[in-house]
Amino acid sequence: MVDVRPSDAATPVVSAFYDRFPFPGDPLQDGPPPGYNWRWCHRSVLAAVHGCCPAGAEQPRILDAGCGTGVSTDYLCHLNPGADVVAVDISDGALSVARERLQRSGAADQVRSLRQERRSLLDLGEEQPFDYINSVGVLHHLDQPEAGLHSLAGALAPQGLLHLFLYADAGRWEIHRTQRALTLLEVGTEADGLRLGRQLFETLPESNRLRRHHEQRWAVDCAPDANFADMYLHPQETSYNLERLLAFAASAGLQFAGFSNPEVWDPARLLTGELLERAQALPPQQQWALVEQLDPDISHFEFFLSKAPLERRVWSDAQLEAATGIRQPCLWGEPDPILGRNMEPLQLTADAKALLTAVVDTPMVPLGQLAPAALIRELVDRQLILLQG
């Protein structure tokens, strides 16, 4: 195996692990990936974070840092036509699956350029700055995640956004115990570990909490061996609580720019009445701390970071009417979408459908010529129309 430089103490063991178990274990297929994920669509992300797509963001430079078997890179190519996409990973095994996946899906034909390289995210010094960096499930596998975050921050353009996914302590309580049990049993991180790990869940009493949790929450995800190994046999991982997460972001001088699953952090998901009113009176960070306490099933954090503090643009009615917009690219169904950006069923009035069709058929027309401000605002708030800044 050729060394990956610069590396950290975890690189050799982690790259060897993913050579054995390339992750994620999603099957390969010909043609574009199924559906969409708005977190991998730069325009959708900009609109979610800034309240509009700033001008000049049409051909972003995008990095997939720790791309694994290329599922995210595939979406990044198909959802960002004309972009320059770079995908790096330290595992040859994962990258060879990623290359085949992207070749079969025709990903390179969608973008201006695509590079897939065996490289550590600690080694990005020669790259031009990126407008968007996606790094999902990666930094928590470094020996020093702060060094990884610092490297990504250095590769980010001044107005760029970083999307991270990191493990959360609370919802991984059962996973951590299982991991420690398997370590005590010395099953290792290879094929024996996989066999004995699966045997463990068959052997434990049906009422056992670890077994029940696995069967109810994770068994489907863990059907591919690579996913089971990633969850229970990993040789190097860490996880966070909210307080440590925010300190982690600040360690690289980055600003927290919002969760990419904000609905999870909304107290209205859990509370009603006076309790909800009290919760909503708290500053955002305390609302999130409250949700963290109330929902011990949260097993990961997914969020955006930026270099500069962000101010979400607030639009007056007159500004909305003068603005132009595009249809959210991550909707299911043409011309009448039936699923929203989170694949949720959409209820749309006839007027809302007509406006969505009009923004596609007559681009660059001020929205005020197509509908009243109240309807424009409703569709913008629902992330169905993305305003052009």
Ligand SMILES: C[S@@+](CC[C@H](N)C(=O)[O-])C[C@H]1O[C@@H](n2cnc3c(N)ncnc32)[C@H](O)[C@@H]1O
């Ligand atoms: C859990 S997988 C996530 C893969 C992909 N991001 C996804 O979510 O589908 C973690 C990946 O990060 C890669 N990785 C770990 N440390 C890395 C580093 N220092 N630089 C680049 N990739 C790294 C591993 O090889 C592995 O493929």
